[in-house]
Amino acid sequence: MFRSRGPVWERCDMTHAGDVLGVDGCRAGWVGIVLASDGTVRGVFGTTMAELAAGAGPVDAVGIDMPLHVTDEVEPRASDLAARLHLGPKRSSLFLTPPRAAYLAPTYAEACAVSRRLTGKAPSRQAWALGPKILDVEGWCEGVDIPVREVHPEVSFSLLAGAPILASKATWAGLEARREALAAAGIVVPVDLGDAGRAGPDDVLDAAVAAWSARRIARGEARCFPDNAPPGAPAIWA
DSSP: OOOOSOOOOSOOOOSSOOOEEEEEEETTEEEEEEEOTTSOEEEEEESSHHHHHHHHOSOSOEEEESOOSOOOOSSOOHHHHHHHHHHGGGGGGSOOOOOHHHHHOSSHHHHHHHHHHHHSOOOOHHHHTTHHHHHHHHHHHTTOOSOEEEBOHHHHHHHHHSSOOOSOTTSHHHHHHHHHHHHHTTOOOOSOOGGGGGSOHHHHHHHHHHHHHHHHHHHTOOOEESTTOOTTSOOEEO
């Protein structure tokens, strides 16, 4: 399993990757895709990150579609701005991360009030609803000594496909475009995912491309948004 030596956020210098894990939040909890060093692809599911990680087994890196390094800074995270600039016409798929105090607010109305006081803007309800999952990831990371990196599926797909995929992942055309991009990279998600099949198809494909980014992270090939982000600073990897 994952060894406990405290959180690890520094850059990864590995040139060879073993198994890697991509993770996305879903309605029932967390869905993960493991890319094994032998080329196999399998799904894992957990109601918590700890449960999902246990099901994944030992991996060399994790890419997770969830904001990491959430603070009460007034200015937007540089990582969010850089990734949105890169996405161009798909920038709206990546929302600006609210301040930490907004995530800790017990109601959406209170979260809006806190965020407006700190930043002048209210978060979307979708952004605020990620609070419990962000805290879940943070608690899990306390006992992890492998690279755990924040990814964003649309950023990852844009690099995998050579340009942002404009069709929404909520449409058949969008799902097919993403599935084909993964297949071209040798990532064919099996039909039978076990419990991971409880997640929606868009969540599964997001976890798969997060795994693609995790493999690039483990090999030292991943791109960082913004470029040359210092260790410990918010960064989105792909």
